Amino acid sequence: MKCLIAIAMAATVLLFPHGRAVAFLPPPADPGGSPMLPASATNVNERYTVEDVSIRNWRGILSRGLEREMRRLIGRPLRTRSIEIIQSHIEYEFPGYSVARRLEKGDRPDFVRVYFDLERKRRRIDFRSPRVLYSSAQQFSFGVDTNLNLPRFQASAGYLTDNDERVERFEGFRGHLHYDLPTERRLRIGVRGSTYAVRWNPVLAAEDQRYQSHNTVEPFVEVQVRPGLDLQTGFRFHQLEMLSPAFLGNPAAGGNVGSRNLSANSFFTTLRYTKRWLSDSPGATTLDAGYDLRAASSSFGSDFGYQRHSGSATLTWRNADLPQNGLMLASSLQYGYIQGQAPLFDRFVAGNSRFLRGWNRFDFAPTGGSRFAHLSLDGRYRYLRLSYDTGTLWDPARPKVLRHSAGIGLTLYGWTAMLAFPLRSGPIEPVLLVGMNF
Amino acid sequence: MSLHALAGKSAKFLLLPCLALGALAAAGVLAPAYLDGALAPRLEGFRFLEGKQLERLRSGQSVAYDFSLQLTEGPRLVQRSLERFVISYDLWEENFAVVQLNTAAPNPRAAVAHLKLEAVGEWCLQHLRVPIAATDRRRELQLTLEVRSVPGKLPNPLRSQGSVDLANLVEIFSRPAAAGEYRMVTRSLPFRIGATAAEAVRP
Numbered sequence: 214m215k216c217l218i219a220i221a222m223a224a225t226v227l228l229f230p231h232g233r234a235v236a237f238l239p240p241p242a243d244p245g246g247s248p249m250l251p252a253s254a255t256n257v258n259e260r261y262t263v264e265d266v267s268i269r270n271w272r273g274i275l276s277r278g279l280e281r282e283m284r285r286l287i288g289r290p291l292r293t294r295s296i297e298i299i300q301s302h303i304e305y306e307f308p309g310y311s312v313a314r315r316l317e318k319g320d321r322p323d324f325v326r327v328y329f330d331l332e333r334k335r336r337r338i339d340f341r342s343p344r345v346l347y348s349s350a351q352q353f354s355f356g357v358d359t360n361l362n363l364p365r366f367q368a369s370a371g372y373l374t375d376n377d378e379r380v381e382r383f384e385g386f387r388g389h390l391h392y393d394l395p396t397e398r399r400l401r402i403g404v405r406g407s408t409y410a411v412r413w414n415p416v417l418a419a420e421d422q423r424y425q426s427h428n429t430v431e432p433f434v435e436v437q438v439r440p441g442l443d444l445q446t447g448f449r450f451h452q453l454e455m456l457s458p459a460f461l462g463n464p465a466a467g468g469n470v471g472s473r474n475l476s477a478n479s480f481f482t483t484l485r486y487t488k489r490w491l492s493d494s495p496g497a498t499t500l501d502a503g504y505d506l507r508a509a510s511s512s513f514g515s516d517f518g519y520q521r522h523s524g525s526a527t528l529t530w531r532n533a534d535l536p537q538n539g540l541m542l543a544s545s546l547q548y549g550y551i552q553g554q555a556p557l558f559d560r561f562v563a564g565n566s567r568f569l570r571g572w573n574r575f576d577f578a579p580t581g582g583s584r585f586a587h588l589s590l591d592g593r594y595r596y597l598r599l600s601y602d603t604g605t606l607w608d609p610a611r612p613k614v615l616r617h618s619a620g621i622g623l624t625l626y627g628w629t630a631m632l633a634f635p636l637r638s639g640p641i642e643p644v645l646l647v648g649m650n651f
Numbered sequence: 652m653s654l655h656a657l658a659g660k661s662a663k664f665l666l667l668p669c670l671a672l673g674a675l676a677a678a679g680v681l682a683p684a685y686l687d688g689a690l691a692p693r694l695e696g697f698r699f700l701e702g703k704q705l706e707r708l709r710s711g712q713s714v715a716y717d718f719s720l721q722l723t724e725g726p727r728l729v730q731r732s733l734e735r736f737v738i739s740y741d742l743w744e745e746n747f748a749v750v751q752l753n754t755a756a757p758n759p760r761a762a763v764a765h766l767k768l769e770a771v772g773e774w775c776l777q778h779l780r781v782p783i784a785a786t787d788r789r790r791e792l793q794l795t796l797e798v799r800s801v802p803g804k805l806p807n808p809l810r811s812q813g814s815v816d817l818a819n820l821v822e823i824f825s826r827p828a829a830a831g832e833y834r835m836v837t838r839s840l841p842f843r844i845g846a847t848a849a850e851a852v853r854p
Contacts, residue, residue, distance in 0.1 A: 258739060315712075
């Protein structure tokens with residue numbers, strides 16, 4: 214008797230870890246022998262048991278969470294809602310794909326197999342505009358790319374004019390090629406390149422550091438360390454054509470003294486981590502964190518010697534599909550630190566469309582800074598968007614001043630129009646931002 | 652004009668509408684049927700499962716269809732009935748099951764299984780009614796049946812397991828059909844309720 218009680222207790226402990234013990238039981242059967250349909254079911258196949266769940270057209274690895282969820286369905290009665298949840302999780306995990314689900318008869322009677330079919334959303338050749346922005350403080354920034362999407366191989370070429378990301382306006386052409394090696398884990402090799410002409414705002418004082426063009430070539434390797442964690446590393450060969458002869462480095466060593474053409478060659482490595490916590494509803498919480506290191510040194514033939522560290526973490530929560538009835542909250546933290554003398558394009562910038570929105574960068578840091586810390590809170594309810602930024606940008610020779618700003622805007626079909634204000638005593642001049650992806 | 656010529660012209664005049672009516676009868680014409688103080692639609696050989704929706708059904712998914720049955724007097728709407736039916740295909744038995752969702756309660760209003768493809772439409776029509784208690788029986792009326800598939804990407808009506816929001820149904824029928832969405836509209840010939848009711852009680 215004691216033995217039976219012990220077995221019953223053990224079974225209870227083992228079968229009720231998540232309150233789902235009932236799912237381990239076979240589906241109820243009608244007197245005729247075939248499984249019965251739950252009273253509330255709207256799909257007649259819910260009376261059958263899941264034999265297998267798999268993703269077709271995908272040979273790579275899946276996140277552990279998704280695999281666990283898929284395995285959990287096997288041996289249980291089919292439930293449309295559970296299948297829908299897994300489908301939405303796959304859509305999150307494969308953002309470039311459309312996901313279709315399909316049920317087929319299993320090998321055993323009254324069992325069904327669940328298949329998810331992935332299909333690439335992107336066309337073989339497409340045009341994208343990753344950057345469209347109008348800022349009343351910094352005018353237009355605009356970019357367009359043409360992409361060639363082949364299995365495992367992607368190439369793109371595009372044009373960009375930008376007065377938002379760096380201290381200068383840069384405009385010109387860029388492109389990249391990459392190839393995914395047929396390995397189990399993602400291993401990508403590629404090369405990026407760009408050639409930009411530069412225009413300077415007259416308020417910028419650092420005349421000796423100005424350049425009129427810069428060209429870049431970046432060979433890189435990207436590897437998926439584990440699901441959600443990607444490492445990219447490579448070299449960046451950067452050629453600057455200075456407006457006036459520059460005096461950098463050690464004059465005794467010669468070479469770059471008074472030279473108009475300088476190199477800023479560096480080694481770079483980027484680590485990105487993304488994790489999503491999904492719930493039964495369409496909502497999700499997403500963590501996106503990254504760390505970036507650029508190290509330029511004379512050993513790479515660089516005229517500049519510096520190390521640039523930057524990191525960011527963004528936590529986003531949303532409760533449902535936007536914009537129908539959705540609420541989205543995002544909090545992001547960024548920091549940056551430069552050791553040594555970096556060229557102007559690598560300095561940190563705030564008072565643009567991403568950091569300290571509402572401030573005009575030419576009012577407080579026209580040449581950017583070598584130290585940077587920033588916190589941003591973003592909220593969106595249906596079409597309404599609110600933001601709050603606080604941060605500071607400084608140099609060792611310049612004091613830290615904590616600045617704040619707030620914004621209110623409307624978002625529709627991916628476009629946002631926002632009026633952002635610096636929060637300060639004295640006159641407040643709002644900045645109008647209109648565009649996508651900010 | 653000779654009698655022979657006149658007869659030939661009359662024959663042509665009568666033949667065309669007769670041919671048209673014959674063609675309509677072969678395809679099935681919507682007709683009203685008086686049933687327990689309400690009007691029910693009758694449509695011979697009514698079949699609406701086809702195309703992408705049928706593909707989705709055969710891949711084991713359920714597909715919802717919204718039915719709107721309207722009683723109109725000229726342009727004026729007299730009565731309207733909105734119903735949602737969720738259809739699924741039994742992979743093992745290779746036949747169809749239909750659930751009629753309830754607008755008032757979470758439990759389905761009616762359900763059936765083991766239907767052949769041809770019988771699904773008829774079963775749905777049998778579960779449609781327009782109340783006519785307060786309708787003038789002498790007026791000339793028209794019955795309109797509209798069927799639309801519910802796109803898979805809409806907020807899922809099945810999440811609440813069996814119930815459906817009536818306001819949602821009204822919104823669906825007030826917008827144009829999206830690409831890939833099934834839509835069918837058919838109208839009855841004008842009729843009077845008095846005559847239809849008299850036909851129903853005739854032995």
